[in-house]
Amino acid sequence: MLSWITYGFMALEAQKCLWRLLRIRHPGDEARLDALERAVLLEAGVRLVHDRPLDKYEKLRQLRERLGRRQKGEWVRAEARQVQLVGWWQRRRQQQQQQMECEEEQALAWEQAPADADEEHSASVTPAALSRCSSSLSLSGAASTPASIALDGLVMRSEAGDWDLLSAVSPLTSCDGSLDERSEGGMSSERRRKETSAARVAMLDPVRLQLSFNDAADPHPADPHMHTLVLGDERAMLEDPHTHLRPLLFLHGHSMSSVFFRHLFRDLVHSNRYVVYAVDLLGWGRSSRPPFDELGERSGRCYRRLDRERQVELAISFMVDALDAFLQHSGIAPWCRRNASDFDIVAHSLGAYTAAQYVAARPQAQVRNLILVTPAGVTARQSYIRALYFKTTPQLVARRAGLLGYLLFLIKWPRRDRGFQSRLLQQYTYGMATRAGNRSGDAAFSTLVRVSHRQRQATCLRPLAGVDGLLRRLPRCVRGEIRIIAGERDPLIPVQEMHLALQEMQMSGHAKARASLRVLPQCGHVPFVEDPAAFLTASGLLGMEGTEGEALAN
Structure with missing residues (x-):
């Protein structure tokens, strides 16, 4: 077995050397992705232009398209933009600061807890209960201020500039392992010794990791961007306060991008009802791939030591905050507030899950109609095989496995399904999966799935139809209609889950x-x-009437 693994690594290295000798461009090269994206959209009659200055090649290409056989009226113009999420890292650091202040207050409450109370009262004031916060994980980067860090539900504090690992192992012990003076009452000494021993094992390694990662972190990282396709008369919508146009936002699913909606663009633009914004979610497609954890990709080992609930909170906030920042910096949210208008959302699979979480978390968002296409994560129980596919992050396999990753991609590509026979779409999707970057959106989504290999079961840790009643609250946050669209032959998400989601909404x-x-x-x-x-x-987006195509609210 070891020899096979060695041969595999040697084959991967030989393949990389061959690529360099033959000067073959990487599949995720940005110039190659530009050409593939343009060609994929051309198959659907969409002519792509970029907001950046044109070079000679671009000017000649546009001239050749104008002189081509296709008539000008058949084209639909799409503009590719990079919407910069200005202040993204600053907002994340503010969340860290808020978490730090919250944990300092909790540590102070721990210190002020009555030490001479009975054992039951002391046991009720647990570090796990005190250290839970709704915001992000706090890791201090300052060297001269008091710092606190919450790991495995326990709180550590240090008043000095340098971390004293032995004295910071437990808030109840000194550096020699004996009990602190304030902890003489309450629990028995034997019970406290057991807890402090467990605390040492659980906290010593994460502290060492935290010390090294804070020093290596970039103090001024560049703000991420989200790749967006804009179609329609946006200028008329922005300049005319009485326009009948309104924004329509498209959110793709797992391992996809905005170009998968390409066959819908022409009809929607010709309807003169919408200005279409098709977005690559943060960490997917051609958008930036900021590390899922604020400390960077290398902090994955430290991050996994957090409790499961806090991991889920971080993952959901990563997706929801990115969507909220895009709406602000793209001009959609300011336009809606200025004109007292609203916008529609069409979201698929993982994008539908993100849209539902966003609408429930931002009830003040001016969403009129919400169309959820085969939304993921409706129920807690998930397919074990499918969960393994998501937990191994296919993007990571495609980037690191070389030729083997490409073969696995070809095996998983649904070439027999209608609409997936395009060779250009297949190459473009593989190129996006192999783009260089951190474990970002794929890692955030994999955090929401828990897999039990012994029982061969998988669970969604924050389902839409969960105990928090998200689907029941969703109709209150939408001004118009919520429509669920499902495929009768969907092999991933059964139609029964869609009926369950509808029942939950109707019980609101x-x-x-x-x-x-x-x-x-x-x-x-x-x-x-x-x-x-x-x-x-x-979907009713075109205003059609009938049983199967009832028009959406206007």
Whole structure:
């Protein structure tokens, strides 16, 4: 077995050397992705332009397209933008500071807890209960201020500039392992010795990791950006306060990008109802890949030592905060506030999960209609095989496994499904998966899934139909209608889960709640790729009337 592993690594290194000798460009090269993205959109009659200055090649290419056989009226113009999330890292650091202040208050409450109380009262004031906060993990980078760090539900504090590992192992022990003076009452000494021993084992390694990662972190990282395709008369919408146009936001699913909605763009633009914004979610597609944890990719070992609930909170905040920042910096949210208007969202799979979390967390967001296409994470129970696919992060396999990763990608590509026969779309998707970068959006999503290999079961840790009642609160946060669209032959998410989601929404008790379900026959997990015409009819985006295509609220 060891010899096979050695041969595999040698083959990967030989392949990299061959690529360098033959001067073959990496599949994730940005120039190559630009050309592939343009070609993929051309297949759907969408002509892509960039907001950056044009070089001679771009000017000649546009001239050749104008002189081509395709008539000008058949083209739809799309502009590719990089929406900069200004202040992204500053807001994340503010969350860290808030977490630090919260943990310092909790540590102070621990110190002020009555030490001469009985054992039951002292046991009720546990470090795990005191250290939980709703914001992000706090890790201090200052050398001269009091710092605190919460790991495994326990709080450590240091009043000195340098960390004293022995004295910081437990708030109840001194450096020689004996009990502190304030802890003589309450629990028995034997019980406290057991807890302090467990605390030493749980906290010593993470502290060493934290010390090295704080020194290596970039103090001024560049703000990330989100790749966006903009279609429609945006200038008319922004300049005319009485315009009938409104923004329509598209959010893709796992391992996809904004170009997967390409067959919907022409009809939506020609309807003169929307200005389309198709977004690559942060950490996916051609958007930036900031590390999921603020400390960077190397802090993964330290991050996994957090309790499971805090991991889930960090993952959801990573996705929701990025979407909120995009709406602010793209101009959609300011335009809605200025004109007292709203916008629509069409979200698929992982994007639908993110959109539902965003709308529930931001009830003040001016969302009119919400279309959820085969949303992921409706119930807690998930497929074990599918969860393994997500936990291993396919993007990481494609980047690190070389030729083996490409073969695995070809095996997983649904070439027999309708709409997936395009060779250009396949190459573009593989190029996006192999882009250099950190474990970002894929790592955040994998945190939401827990896999039990012994029982061969998988669980979504924060399902939409969970005990927090997110789906029941969702109709109160939307001004118009919520519509669920599912494929009858979806092999990933059964239609029964969509019916369950609809029942949860209808139990909201909201008088104006309008929730509906459309099931498309002969379609699978991606109905807007497999049958775009049927999807547009079922969605009601074009204002069609009828049983299967009831118009959305205007």
